Amino acid sequence: MFIDTHAHLNYPDILKNIDEILSRAIDAGIDAIIVPATSYQTSIEIVELVQKHKMLFAAVGIHPTELKDFDEAQLPKIEELAKENKVAAIGEIGLDYYWEPYDKELEISVLTEQLQIAKRTGLPVILHNRRSTEDLMRIVKSEYDVGKLKGQFHSFSAGLKEAKECIDMGFYISFTGNITYKPNEGTYTAYDIVRNTGAEHLLLETDTPYLPPVPYRGKQNEPSYLKYTAEKIAELKGIEVDELIRVTTENARKLYKL
Ligand SMILES: [Zn+2]
Structure with missing residues (x-):
């Protein structure tokens, strides 16, 4: 048995078929x-x-590309929601300097406040990063407090050096189905990180409905496709897929208290 640590099942296209999915x-x-x-x-x-x-299980939070209707009063409400039954994390939160126009200052302040909510509630964070590695690493390090801030860098897109820094702080990292795509510059970096990172620091995720693994590329992703990503990661590490699944499932249960 294993765990998909990241699937946007609340999207209308998915919700209408949720039972089948x-x-x-x-x-x-x-x-x-x-x-x-x-x-x-x-x-x-x-x-x-x-x-x-x-x-x-739920993660509650405000994503950096969803700040159009942001209002400061939402943050204490997120903190209240975080205490509800089956809320496992604060997420997804982070920085995104890809979709223009973006407001770096606002993104940074909303991220920082949500990292503080995570520390107060004792919940782990699910972090999003797009073209914002330097600022994200700086902010996470400045809010880091041993044992008090933990979480997952989802759809990891930084380099080997940052991967090591995340792991040194006790964070987990994960890759989506795009690790199964035809090798390009991005996948080579991901391969390098996977080969140099112990399974005890990794999690599995689909990022449904995005980034479906081969052979479902171009289709709507869903949690049942997770094994293709797991197989690729196990192959890169030269370990059995069952072993990868066993260790990463244990990681997810421990981090998210499932
Ligand atoms: Zn996501």
């Missing part, structure tokens, strides 16, 4: 899925969604 996930051996929010509104919706399905 979850039953395919169960058939594929998945027994828990974390559904990260991207805004205050989706945080409310996901906390409700996870009460209806035993295998689902």
